[in-house]
Amino acid sequence: MKLSMSVDILTLYLLNFLVGLVMAGICFFSWIHQRDILGLRGWSAALLLGSLGSLELSLRTTSSPLLLVLMANSLVVAGYASVWMSVRRFNSGERGVRHAVVPTAVFVVIYGVALAAGTDVNVRVAICSLVLAILSLLAGREVFRGRIGEPLKSRIPTALALLLMALAMVVRTIFSLVEDPPVGETTPFYDPTLGISLLVNTICVVAMTLGFLMMANERLRHHYEKLASTDQLTNLPNRRFLLAQGARPGGRACVLMIDLDHFSEVNRTFGHAGGDQALIAFAVLARQQLRPTDLIARYGGEEFCAVLRDTDEAEALQVAERLRAAVTELSIGVDGRVLRITTSIGVAQLDGDLGAAMHRADVALYRAKALGRNQVRSADDATSSAVR
Template sequence: MPIDVVTLYQLNFTIGLTMAGICFFSWIHQRDILGLRGWSAALLLGSLGSLELSLRTNSSPLLLVIMANSLVVAGYASVWMSVRRFNSGERGVRHTVVPTAVFVVIFSVALLAGTDVNVRVAICSLTIAILSLLAGREAFRGRMGEQLKSRIPTALALLLMACAMVVRAIFSLVEDPPVGDTTPFYDPTQGITLLVNTICVVAMTLGFLMMANERLRQHYEKLASTDQLTNLPNRRFLLAQGARPGGRACVLMIDLDHFSEVNRTFGHAGGDQALIAFARLARQQLRPTDLIARYGGEEFCALLHDTVQAEALQVAERLRAAVADLSIDIGGGQVLRITTSIGVAQLDGDLGAAMHRADVALYRAKALGRNQVRSADDETASAAR
């Protein structure tokens, strides 16, 4: 039984309008998700275009035909714009306006020139195919900067849409143009294309919502494991990572010397700048594979992977010297200088025990005058004597 094209257009309208409402409702409750409002607008434009297309007849005004097709094209252009905004935050309204304007000009000229309906169908189909392909490429390309698994099904849905439109354009160009007073829905490929369109619209919208949800989940996971001031991992993240089995490693317990005096002299704002400056310097001094976290207050803990204690002592001494040479401009002509004391211990499977030994070495360094590095082995040897 042939697929009723008018019914499919109306189905597209209903589904598009429903999905637009879902996306807009999601954006209302989570406005930080970029591109979600634009995607809602894209679905609204496409659904309105589908409604107008379902109402057209052979005697419909040319303006209605132009407007109906332009709304559908504007919807797909907005999809492209929304994915770009999701990826980069760019407010690229031109990515909707320019393709739509170009289409309106080309389609209007073709319609007014009396071009066969097959050619006009091919123009619409190829335009939608190009915009779908661009949006799918953008969704997939974003994986380089943000690994979201849901990007792949979203990109595939957009690619399937592009393929369906290319097929329809090819069939339109190879078919003979209609003769006589035929229905505007004569095209035999129109029904199956609309059915694929309906499926793809649902699939790519669900994919985009999954992308938004995945980004939110990663964002909240990062907030739960990151110190907001220094942007370093927090104690929770450190303990979770350190509990995982691995090779040899060393622990550094690091404390900024006389930090309460820093707060009294320069205020808590000055103390915050000192913590931020130390965190930035520490990241520069350590390897990318090493982990440094803010353990609490002015105390930090570093986990050096694939490192023996002799190497860890060299790293700790290099970090201590770099901190001692650090000058922090806190404004108003004031320069803040800090030093740090560091305790080092070998990690032998038990992170808590290694941190305790490093902490003992740290307090020994502070007792001996601060601004120095002490090893847990030295403290063990001292206790034995």
Template sequence: MSSPNQYFVLIVPACAALLGVAMIYCWSRLRDHRYLLWIASGYIATAIPMGIHSLMPNEQLARWTLPLSSMYLLGVWTMANGVALRFGGRAHAAWAWPIMLITLGLLLYFSRVDDDLWLRLQILNSGLALLVALPAKSILYGRTPTLPLKTLLRASYLTVLLYAFMRVAILATVIPKEVQPELTRSGFWLLMLATNMLISIWLALAILTSTAMSIVQSLDHERSRDPLTRLLNRRAFFEQVQKRLDLYGHSGWAVLTCDLDHFKLVNDTWGHAAGDRALKEFGALLARTVRQDDLAARFGGEEFVLLIRSASLHTAVLVAERLRSSVMNLHIPATAHTLTASFGVVQLSGNGDINQAIEQADRLLYEAKHAGRNRVVWKAS
């Protein structure tokens, strides 16, 4: 007969299964986040044998060792692989399969040939700890510059890894070889379940929180980008300009406005698809040219604005001239048109206003247009 306590401890595997179901639901809505499906599968795969073990007396453990241990091992590796995918790495399946097969082979021997529950606990938990350790390099040293809350995720993973190896050490030193007659009713089993629940909830919250932050970051990125060229839009440009000026001051900047020459001719002669390709190519050229602290934006139509770090007006003019020369080398498929661009360049003064600088650069741009196009006109702000 099962005791009420045994049913009570089912709360832990039930919580793990619910976390897995929640992640599957999130994955169904966010198919790009494939790691959620891996982690969810790991939660569910480990919850099932944990629940069965909680209801099973010791005398039946040996008979069910292989199927339940297989689910534990596969679930832990699946979860480790999911966390590794979150960091852009992997859990090294080439090592995982030998670990699982060796672990299951030893478990088979000590359940069917020499029934030893204490050794089976050591073997299974050692195998689980090794599987948890497989993605350690990817997670700890992987290059994930855009991953939100990566420090929290790494700390959560290290906690899981530390707990996995501590559990092996505790089993070897604290738990006597003469295991209590009813392992699944022992204090050790209850403590292990409670610890598993806390760590599982923590890891799940860290993963789901970082996923939510990624989505917010992605939405904010989309909101701030021109859909055609992927450069900043007007609103985002001014937001980023203010951040740059607040951080570095107003001096040492130049404003460049640029406009593709005879762009209406491209649309009228070869169609709007050709015009879109021209804008994409020009936007890609600007993106390749700007440096980390520089900004490039599409203000609308064929009009673009850049804010660049420049110690002098001469340096900014050289950048504009390099861009002007590069534009003529752009190839627009299905057209015989050679693109050119005109530029207005203003050096931002120490107390200059960015809006006034853009207006002045625009006036210089129109001077370049009236002077024959495909040229750079400049003036100190």
């Protein structure tokens, strides 16, 4: 029975080595092609460390020096600690090498003392399992906690795989403490759970690594989607995003077409760099003046468009006037000079057809510009009287 169990445990160690090595290669290959994904290289290193530890464990004999045993288990712990470090790097960009070094160093001290004191194998297995459970729990918590700032759907299965791994190690710790130490054990391959916890560990390594790769790809996809729908200069949504999102059905709404006055003169006087600063300053101010539920986008050049949800025309005119007045108070420093801008705004009710509403607001905008600029006009203002 013991010989059969030993062969099974040895097979699992070798399986862990091969699985870890293959998954480390996949992660490293993914990092080569996606170097902007933080934590991916560290995750690859973590899998490599764990696989090397498993290989050393599979090479043990009853006469192996204590240093080899300590090194093998320390490599496995370093791999788990590096997983925790990599998740933190993925979430915050923090280069927290200490999160891998400190737990490993603490383990080396504790486990080294246990070996030197001749502690029985059950206690040593309990120490290793408990440390691995804690590190898996910390990594799983970090993955799940990241949903607050970045709610990636793939975080949930990744966190569950890490938590399942932690549970398997907790079970292994309990079995190690309640089981009597083996008597006359002639094989170095001992596991109080008869290999079940090691098998679960192997499955979880695959699952959590695939989950982490899914998280990396999901982040990358969101990044490209944002690039495709965001104006690079002002960081506002672009025309494409506006036409796609602004046309969504809803309740009452209004459209504002906004144009910065005499912008070609701004570029001639302050240069294109000054013009860019004016666009950025206006974008920041517009976000402050509008509600979080309102959509404002850079429509093209110095022209912007806003869709105000749950707003009738009278309210939209007030919002537009407030924005116009705030722009006149805006002071932009450009190379020691002060740049001031004004804006003209056209307002139209949105009755389901975004294109038609934008056209009516654009007509009102050009009416405002023709009548002297720096004013708000309504598409339904038959007398073309200034709002202010």
